[in-house]
Each structure stands twice: as C-alpha cells, then as structure tokens.
Amino acid sequence: MDKIAVLIPCYNEAQTIQAVIDDFKKELPEGTIYVYDNNSTDDTYAIAKAAGVKVKKESRQGKGNVVRTMFREIDAECYLLVDGDDTYPAKDARNLCREVLENGADMVTGDRLSSTYFSENKRPFHNSGNVIVRNLINYFFKGNIKDILTGYRALSPLFAKSMPVLSKGFEIETEMNIHALDKNFVIKNVEVDYRDRPEGSDSKLNTVSDGLRVIKTIFQLFKDYRPLLFFSALAAFLTVLAVILGIPVFLDYFRTGLVERMPTLITAGFLMLAALLNLSCGFILDTENKKARQNFELQLNVLHQLIKGGNA
Incomplete structure (x- = not known):
C-alpha cells in the first residue's frame, strides 16, 4: 500500500x-x-x-x-x-x-x-x-x-x-x-x-x-439522497395547481348549484391525486433510503477494519 x-x-x-x-x-x-x-x-x-x-x-x-x-x-x-x-x-x-x-x-x-x-x-x-x-x-x-x-x-x-x-x-x-x-x-x-x-x-x-x-x-x-423532500416539493407544487384550478369551480357551484367547468374539475382532481401519489412515493423511498444508509454504515465498519488490517 x-x-x-x-x-x-x-x-x-x-x-x-x-x-x-x-x-x-x-x-x-x-x-x-x-x-x-x-x-x-x-x-x-x-x-x-x-x-x-x-x-x-x-x-x-x-x-x-x-x-x-x-x-x-x-x-x-x-x-x-x-x-x-x-x-x-x-x-x-x-x-x-x-x-x-x-x-x-x-x-x-x-x-x-x-x-x-x-x-x-x-x-x-x-x-x-x-x-x-x-x-x-x-x-x-x-x-x-x-x-x-x-x-x-x-x-x-x-x-x-x-x-x-x-x-x-x-x-x-x-x-x-x-x-x-x-x-x-x-x-x-x-x-x-x-x-x-x-x-x-x-x-x-x-x-x-x-x-x-x-x-x-x-x-x-x-x-x-433526499427523496422525501424532493417528492414533497413536487406534491406541494401539484397541490397548488389543483387548488388554483379547483377553487373557481367550487365557487361557481356554491353560487349556482351547477358544475359548469367539468373538464377543469377533473383536471384539478387528477392533479390532487398525483400530488398524493408523489407524497406516498416520498415516504416509501425515504424509508428505503434510511435502510440503505444503515446498511452502508455497517459495511463501512467492515471496510474500515479491512483497511486497518491492510495498513498493519
């Protein structure tokens, strides 16, 4: 060495x-x-x-x-x-x-x-x-x-x-x-x-x-490396879009009792669903990432001992 x-x-x-x-x-x-x-x-x-x-x-x-x-x-x-x-x-x-x-x-x-x-x-x-x-x-x-x-x-x-x-x-x-x-x-x-x-x-x-x-x-x-933060940010962005599209539709409904912009409502619903899916992915990947970090630390300890043995 x-x-x-x-x-x-x-x-x-x-x-x-x-x-x-x-x-x-x-x-x-x-x-x-x-x-x-x-x-x-x-x-x-x-x-x-x-x-x-x-x-x-x-x-x-x-x-x-x-x-x-x-x-x-x-x-x-x-x-x-x-x-x-x-x-x-x-x-x-x-x-x-x-x-x-x-x-x-x-x-x-x-x-x-x-x-x-x-x-x-x-x-x-x-x-x-x-x-x-x-x-x-x-x-x-x-x-x-x-x-x-x-x-x-x-x-x-x-x-x-x-x-x-x-x-x-x-x-x-x-x-x-x-x-x-x-x-x-x-x-x-x-x-x-x-x-x-x-x-x-x-x-x-x-x-x-x-x-x-x-x-x-x-x-x-x-x-x-930061899946929860990444997908949470994406989920927040999609949620904001869904709210921007959905609020006018609900205001019209409360005023008239009718849904006049059904395509907009459907789009807002799909955006909110996508936001929930991204948030779920973030939690799942964050759990897997923590497990990977634990395994890495254990492997790092083994590698450290091997290197010390090689230097001895």
Whole structure:
C-alpha cells in the first residue's frame, strides 16, 4: 500500500503533463504518481511513460470512468487527486495530504475560489457557474464546501473505497461532494492557489453543456439522497395547481348549484391525486433510503477494519 498516491487523470495533456509530474516529484518525493491516460490523441501517454511514473490506460471515455478505475486498482493511505493541466501548484499538496494522514479528514477540497481563481480564470461563465453550483449543493445538502468543482482533492482510503462512482464524466466532483455530505464523512477545506492553463493548452470543458450536466446531476442526486423532500416539493407544487384550478369551480357551484367547468374539475382532481401519489412515493423511498444508509454504515465498519488490517 502506498503512503500517498498522486492520481492524475489525463486526456490530451501533452503540453503540461511533464511539468505536473516534475512538480509533484519535487514536492511529494514519498508519493507514488499514477497517470491514467483516457484515449489521448497526442503524446500524453509517451511523455508520462518516459517520466518514470506508473502509467495506465482507461479506454472508457470520461473523467468519472478514470476515477472509478483508479479507486478500484490503487491502494494507498492517502489519495491525492489532481488534474494534469498544470493549474494546481504542487506546493499545496502536502497541506491537503496532512489533513487526511494526521487530522482524520476523509475528503479535503482544494479551495481555489478563496484564493486566485477569479483573477486567474479567463472564462467568466465558469466563475459564476462555480458559485451557483456551490450554493445549490451547500443549500440542498446542508454543507459548507468552499469549492465544489475543484479537481484538487485529498481522500482517505475509507472514502475512496466506499465511493460508488456512477457518473462517467466531469460530474464526478459533484458526485463526490454529495456522497461525502450525505454519508457524514469528515470534510475539510484547504485554500490552494490556482493558475490558468498555459497558452496553447485548451480546456476540455464546455461551459454550457457541462454546466447543464452538473446541474442535472445535482437534481438527480437530490432526488436519490433526499427523496422525501424532493417528492414533497413536487406534491406541494401539484397541490397548488389543483387548488388554483379547483377553487373557481367550487365557487361557481356554491353560487349556482351547477358544475359548469367539468373538464377543469377533473383536471384539478387528477392533479390532487398525483400530488398524493408523489407524497406516498416520498415516504416509501425515504424509508428505503434510511435502510440503505444503515446498511452502508455497517459495511463501512467492515471496510474500515479491512483497511486497518491492510495498513498493519
């Protein structure tokens, strides 16, 4: 088992991967560096291989797929996850790892937003998007994570081995945050510097499409992790619609003794029925979710003992 495993998922990072490897070799000489190439069409794989680090290929496209394979194949006391685009200085790595190795943190986020991100990042929609996503997750899941979409994280083995990676792409950061908040893992924020990509190095992210995918993931996970609140909100919305449609019909009936708008009354009735069904689904799924959480905690205890045995 490695003391520190530096995990670098890469896709077409030939311009920057050498600098990233050199920096982390210098700052974390005790760390084992793993580069997982995700179908790069440039020389990323060859450059990393020549640099003398452990290099593997992941054929399934997407960062989520790469991280899933990394967590499955690598055993370490601390996992340091960093992008291969040379935007995260290696000088902050030891501070992140210290929170896991010495202070018992399960997930440590490298907080760019409190330091240089807004001055260095040249894509204004990314700035506002980061703030929106951070506020949504912290509001829905009662958290205080400073930087939701950071690619610079230190993770405990308990977190990495229990993390059910379901997303295939860039949404993996969102998924990790929500998993950590929902399962009550110990989360720490460490301020880190950020620098924009060097000239000629292009981002793989699309501001609009990837932003929409992240927001979609938040609401999907909100439904999965908070079903009672999700379906109760939907039931409340349907109830309001039913009342808005139904009240005029009942007022007419009390005034004239006739139901003059039968289709409207039927629509209001179906809306109210749908509201009751959604509320029932919320209660049922909430009960199942609590049972799943209980099973997860029991399995987490077993996993913790296995990891301790592996470290002994």
